Amino acid sequence: MSLEQEKTAETPKPVGKFGNLFITLYNVFGFIGRFFREAFLPPYEFKELMRQCYEIGYRSALLISTTGFITGLVFTKQSRPSLSEFGATSWLPSLVGIALLRTLAPLLTGLIAAGKVGSSIGAELGSMKVSEQIDAMEVSATNPFKFLVATRVLAATITMPILTFYTAMVGMLGALLNVSVNEGTSATTFFQSALENITYLDIIASTVKAIIFGFTIAIVGCYQGYHSSKGTEGVGKAANSAVVTAMFLIFVEEVVCVQIFSLFNT
Amino acid sequence: MTAKDMTDFSAEKVIEIKALNKAFGSYQVLEGANLDLYKGENLVVLGKSGTGKSVLIKIIVGLLRPDSGLVNVLGHKVDEISYQELLDLRLRIGFSFQNSALYDSMTVRDNLEFPLVRNRKDLTKPEVNALIEEMLDAVGLAQTINQMPSELSGGQRKRIGIARTLILKPEIMLYDEPTAGLDPITSKEINKLINDVQERYHTSAIVITHDLTCAKEVGNRVAMLMERRFERQGSFEDIFNSGDQLAQPFYDYNFIQ
Ligand SMILES: Nc1ncnc2c1ncn2[C@@H]1O[C@H](COP(=O)(O)OP(=O)(O)OP(=O)(O)O)[C@@H](O)[C@H]1O
Numbered sequence: 332m333s334l335e336q337e338k339t340a341e342t343p344k345p346v347g348k349f350g351n352l353f354i355t356l357y358n359v360f361g362f363i364g365r366f367f368r369e370a371f372l373p374p375y376e377f378k379e380l381m382r383q384c385y386e387i388g389y390r391s392a393l394l395i396s397t398t399g400f401i402t403g404l405v406f407t408k409q410s411r412p413s414l415s416e417f418g419a420t421s422w423l424p425s426l427v428g429i430a431l432l433r434t435l436a437p438l439l440t441g442l443i444a445a446g447k448v449g450s451s452i453g454a455e456l457g458s459m460k461v462s463e464q465i466d467a468m469e470v471s472a473t474n475p476f477k478f479l480v481a482t483r484v485l486a487a488t489i490t491m492p493i494l495t496f497y498t499a500m501v502g503m504l505g506a507l508l509n510v511s512v513n514e515g516t517s518a519t520t521f522f523q524s525a526l527e528n529i530t531y532l533d534i535i536a537s538t539v540k541a542i543i544f545g546f547t548i549a550i551v552g553c554y555q556g557y558h559s560s561k562g563t564e565g566v567g568k569a570a571n572s573a574v575v576t577a578m579f580l581i582f583v584e585e586v587v588c589v590q591i592f593s594l595f596n597t
Numbered sequence: 598m599t600a601k602d603m604t605d606f607s608a609e610k611v612i613e614i615k616a617l618n619k620a621f622g623s624y625q626v627l628e629g630a631n632l633d634l635y636k637g638e639n640l641v642v643l644g645k646s647g648t649g650k651s652v653l654i655k656i657i658v659g660l661l662r663p664d665s666g667l668v669n670v671l672g673h674k675v676d677e678i679s680y681q682e683l684l685d686l687r688l689r690i691g692f693s694f695q696n697s698a699l700y701d702s703m704t705v706r707d708n709l710e711f712p713l714v715r716n717r718k719d720l721t722k723p724e725v726n727a728l729i730e731e732m733l734d735a736v737g738l739a740q741t742i743n744q745m746p747s748e749l750s751g752g753q754r755k756r757i758g759i760a761r762t763l764i765l766k767p768e769i770m771l772y773d774e775p776t777a778g779l780d781p782i783t784s785k786e787i788n789k790l791i792n793d794v795q796e797r798y799h800t801s802a803i804v805i806t807h808d809l810t811c812a813k814e815v816g817n818r819v820a821m822l823m824e825r826r827f828e829r830q831g832s833f834e835d836i837f838n839s840g841d842q843l844a845q846p847f848y849d850y851n852f853i854q
């Protein structure tokens with residue numbers, strides 16, 4: 332809202348470090364609240380939402396494919412010695428499957444998206460803010476929050492689970508390459524044992540994590556961009572802190588999620 | 598260029614500002630400012646850099662909030678209405694930014710279409726296209742329709758920015774330094790455009806400028822913002838041909854240097 336927007340544009344009163352922290356937290360929660368208030372009410376920016384989904388997928392696809400594949404391959408290779416000590420190399424596929432699906436894929440996808448998607452959202456909205464394009468939307472009677480923020484956050488939240496399962500799949504292909512070369516395992520056998528020990532809870536947990544990560548990345552990027560200070564320096568700062576903050580939060584959320592889901596696992 | 602007619606003071610006031618105060622932190626930008634805009638007039642606001650001219654029109658469209666005072670626009674107190682009412686009010690006001698503020702990820706066509714398709718759902722596709730063409734014609738830039746803002750010159754960007762705000766057929770136009778940084782010939786074209794808009798669409802306008810040629814050519818009336826309020830208001834001649842001590846530096850700067 333114009334009122335909120337102004338609050339950050341003006342020089343803050345000297346309230347000390349703690350005061351500032353609370354003001355920031357207040358603003359962040361206000362921003363998140365506004366997302367939930369506005370994202371689900373008409374008018375909908377459906378076309379822009381689709382465009383953003385495509386952008387997010389497209390931007391991260393190549394990087395995710397390579398890192399996913401390499402991670403699967405390397406993880407398998409590095410795990411083999413410890414398993415072969417017990418003569419248990421046949422467990423490799425199942426170990427890789429669980430590791431990828433439960434943790435590696437969500438985390439890897441989250442971190443890569445934070446770098447690729449978070450930074451570009453921060454920079455894009457930051458430069459729109461600085462060059463008064465956001466104000467221009469306001470005065471042309473269009474709610475910029477709906478068009479810019481709601482679409483990006485929804486798009487990231489929708490695409491992240493898809494990207495996460497894609498990463499897991501590509502990672503398994505990397506693992507498959509490694510085991511088929513070393514143990515001569517066939518693809519059918521590999522996938523059978525890789526997926527054997529995966530439960531519905533694992534899938535739900537990963538989906539939930541991916542949704543949370545996607546939401547975090549986009550909301551942080553949008554917040555930083557939307558509130559970036561004037562000048563080109565502000566744009567760089569917005570992009571930078573979008574990435575740093577999102578990565579930090581992703582780790583925190585990972586820890587919290589693991590704790591919560593382990594309660595269900597017993 | 599003959600001087601324009603003086604404002605018709607019997608017309609209704611489309612904007613009424615009384616005792617307006619606005620500060621950023623401890624820095625008082627506007628204090629007790631009074632200003633009225635009458636229907637159909639072009640009011641030029643002159644003032645040194647940093648005196649709060651942009652702040653004034655941002656308050657008028659609700660981008661900034663006044664600390665106190667009355668800001669009545671088309672019968673609505675902008676700081677008291679809801680966000681939705683504010684958006685509805687903004688539909689009736691055109692705002693041309695100092696730096697054009699074109700959406701740089703969109704083509705010229707999409708820039709013009711953006712406010713239109715969102716606010717005029719009643720229009721068919723051909724009607725939208727016709728309006729876009731009409732506006733581009735009005736600013737003389739029909740050929741740029743498929744270009745990106747980065748491919749346009751500063752003057753072209755200003756004109757597209759004006760076209761983008763005109764497309765909603767606003768009742769009030771707010772121009773923030775429409776000729777700043779432009780060569781004299783392009784400036785003249787913009788001045789003519791502002792006058793054309795006034796005639797063609799019967800808009801009332803506030804034109805912020807440092808440029809006295811612009812002030813003289815487009816303004817029915819001039820208000821000078823200094824010392825946080827509007828110290829002088831009147832016709833161009835009243836202010837600049839009277840040897841006014843406050844106004845004189847402006848005149849000297851523009852016409853003697
Ligand atoms: N969002 C803001 N936060 C803090 N200070 C601001 C803000 N906007 C404007 N100011 C301050 O208010 C004063 C007036 O700014 P404004 O942009 O209205 O000047 P101006 O008269 O338009 O000048 P110019 O002719 O250079 O455009 C400036 O000193 C500026 O620093």
Ligand SMILES: [Mg+2]
Pocket residue numbers: 650651652695773
């Ligand atoms: Mg200004």
